[in-house]
Amino acid sequence: MTRNLLDVDELDPARLTRILDRAALGRSDPHAVPQVLAGLGVAAVFEKPSARTRTSFEMAVVELGGHPVILHADEVQMGKRESVADVARTLACYCAVIAARVFDHENLVAMTAAVDVPIVNLLSDRAHPLQALADLLTLRDHLGGLEGRRVAFIGDGNNVAASLAYGAALCGLELVVASPHGYELPDAVIDHARNLGGTVEQLTDPYDAVRGADALYTDVWTSMGQEDERAARNAMFAAYTVDDALLAAANPGACFLHCLPAHRGEEVSASVIDGPASLVWPQAANRLHAARALLADLFEEA
Numbered sequence: 001m002t003r004n005l006l007d008v009d010e011l012d013p014a015r016l017t018r019i020l021d022r023a024a025l026g027r028s029d030p031h032a033v034p035q036v037l038a039g040l041g042v043a044a045v046f047e048k049p050s051a052r053t054r055t056s057f058e059m060a061v062v063e064l065g066g067h068p069v070i071l072h073a074d075e076v077q078m079g080k081r082e083s084v085a086d087v088a089r090t091l092a093c094y095c096a097v098i099a100a101r102v103f104d105h106e107n108l109v110a111m112t113a114a115v116d117v118p119i120v121n122l123l124s125d126r127a128h129p130l131q132a133l134a135d136l137l138t139l140r141d142h143l144g145g146l147e148g149r150r151v152a153f154i155g156d157g158n159n160v161a162a163s164l165a166y167g168a169a170l171c172g173l174e175l176v177v178a179s180p181h182g183y184e185l186p187d188a189v190i191d192h193a194r195n196l197g198g199t200v201e202q203l204t205d206p207y208d209a210v211r212g213a214d215a216l217y218t219d220v221w222t223s224m225g226q227e228d229e230r231a232a233r234n235a236m237f238a239a240y241t242v243d244d245a246l247l248a249a250a251n252p253g254a255c256f257l258h259c260l261p262a263h264r265g266e267e268v269s270a271s272v273i274d275g276p277a278s279l280v281w282p283q284a285a286n287r288l289h290a291a292r293a294l295l296a297d298l299f300e301e302a
Helices: 013-028 052-063 084-092 105-114 129-143 159-171 187-195 206-210 227-236 244-248 280-300
Strands: 041-046 067-072 097-101 119-123 150-154 174-178 200-203 215-218 255-258
Touching: 013 129, 013 159, 013 280, 041 052, 041 084, 052 067, 052 097, 052 119, 052 129, 052 280, 084 097, 084 105, 097 105, 105 119, 119 129, 119 280, 129 159, 129 215, 129 255, 129 280, 150 159, 150 206, 159 174, 159 187, 159 200, 174 206, 187 200, 200 206, 206 244, 255 280
Parallel strands: 041 067, 041 097, 097 119, 150 174, 150 215, 174 200, 215 255
Antiparallel strands: none
8 A cells, every 4th residue: 555645546445435434534523533643743845835735734734643844945945956855855854744735746756766754745737636535525525425426627627637537536426527628637637537447528518517417616727837828728718617507507406616716707606606506615624634534544554
């Protein structure tokens, strides 16, 4: 069993279910949270700014009895002041886990090759696994189960969509992605998700995608590092706003997810994200419970 989590596909269905179960139990009963990090440090390196990821992960470490050590890009300068491998080796001298939010996924891979302590992906250009765990937990809570349910992801086939595709495959959750041409989920991601046993479709028409969906999910059209593409992306994605009409085309009672931050009037209307179908705040809260459960699982299986 790997003690790293670079993406959700490193889990198997049984382990993923165990992590979701552990997250739900810890949320309902704080006394069930094991102090597996007591006396241990956990380094979290942030090449990109963060609100939910940093806060949820830092509190997860604290609730497990550990001490979070937060490092910003200018403090480590991976690949500039020193190599990625040397940064990892240094942090492993003091900390029992290294987590990182990076621009380049390959930096995480280099860390895993350099040290034996667990490496956890807090976001990369390729994946966002802790977000996917929180998404699955939120959907399971709301839907009562994931097998055979259908989620429509509307917008950019990005890192969030990729990790969700792998998580959905492991849970029997059907995923359909609607994106404009040039912004689809990569073929390699779709093929891998299908090889994991998943049902994944890529469409262009958002109304086709939401037909039969139990949940609609979207993300910002322009992520960090893509600011120079903003005008072009806004034009390309103009028909992909999740609004009341699109929500109404899904199954009755369909819910809405967004990993945040949100731009009302762009990828989602205020009436949807602030309306009764929205689960964005339980979803954000579940980031803490998912991170805590993953860390506990890494250590209890060591």
